[in-house]
Amino acid sequence: xATQWEEYESELRAGDADRVNAVVDEIREMNIMERTEAxxxxxxxxxxxxxxxxxxxxxxxCVRVVQQFAPRLPAAVTLQSSDVASPPAETVHDQTDAxxxxxxxxxxxxxxxxxxxxxxxxxxxxRAYDALEETATIEGLIRELETMAAGASGKQAKHLREAKxxxxxxxxxxxxxxxxxxxxxxxxxxxS
Numbered sequence: 001x002a003t004q005w006e007e008y009e010s011e012l013r014a015g016d017a018d019r020v021n022a023v024v025d026e027i028r029e030m031n032i033m034e035r036t037e038a039x040x041x042x043x044x045x046x047x048x049x050x051x052x053x054x055x056x057x058x059x060x061x062c063v064r065v066v067q068q069f070a071p072r073l074p075a076a077v078t079l080q081s082s083d084v085a086s087p088p089a090e091t092v093h094d095q096t097d098a099x100x101x102x103x104x105x106x107x108x109x110x111x112x113x114x115x116x117x118x119x120x121x122x123x124x125x126x127r128a129y130d131a132l133e134e135t136a137t138i139e140g141l142i143r144e145l146e147t148m149a150a151g152a153s154g155k156q157a158k159h160l161r162e163a164k165x166x167x168x169x170x171x172x173x174x175x176x177x178x179x180x181x182x183x184x185x186x187x188x189x190x191x192s
Contacts, residue, residue: 005038012065015058015061020061027068035069047066050066057113067120092132122141
């Protein structure tokens, strides 16, 4: 009988959008503790598949699945509540670091779909770091993305710069974020 990860891997390898979306949705619906407990094996499986597969859609699917593995903001928030079961803080940090490291690799992928998915997923890592008050980690990520963008060209450099801007957004004060978010959402309408 196949393990849960083997079933997921089979669905990802198929490259069928409906099957991939079902896997992503199923993992998303798991509670924090279930994802945390399954993380090590599933993360290794997804990153191995990513690195070994030539099909850009399959690599993008791996990034989307890894995004769901990440402890993300809910895990960071539940660390502050004694009423909700949550993984140890060290586990949340370690898993977020592992996901972030993988996403830094994926954001340089030759396929733009993969880079876009990695860029979106990085936001989840940054939100978790922000909730954990890991300012130094976000600053380091900004520097790394800046260095990576300087060594890239074309769309790849653009995606890296956009990811850096997303990280910089989280370094602003709460009010600064609110104003910038409002301007991005309604800026053109305000000029009319």
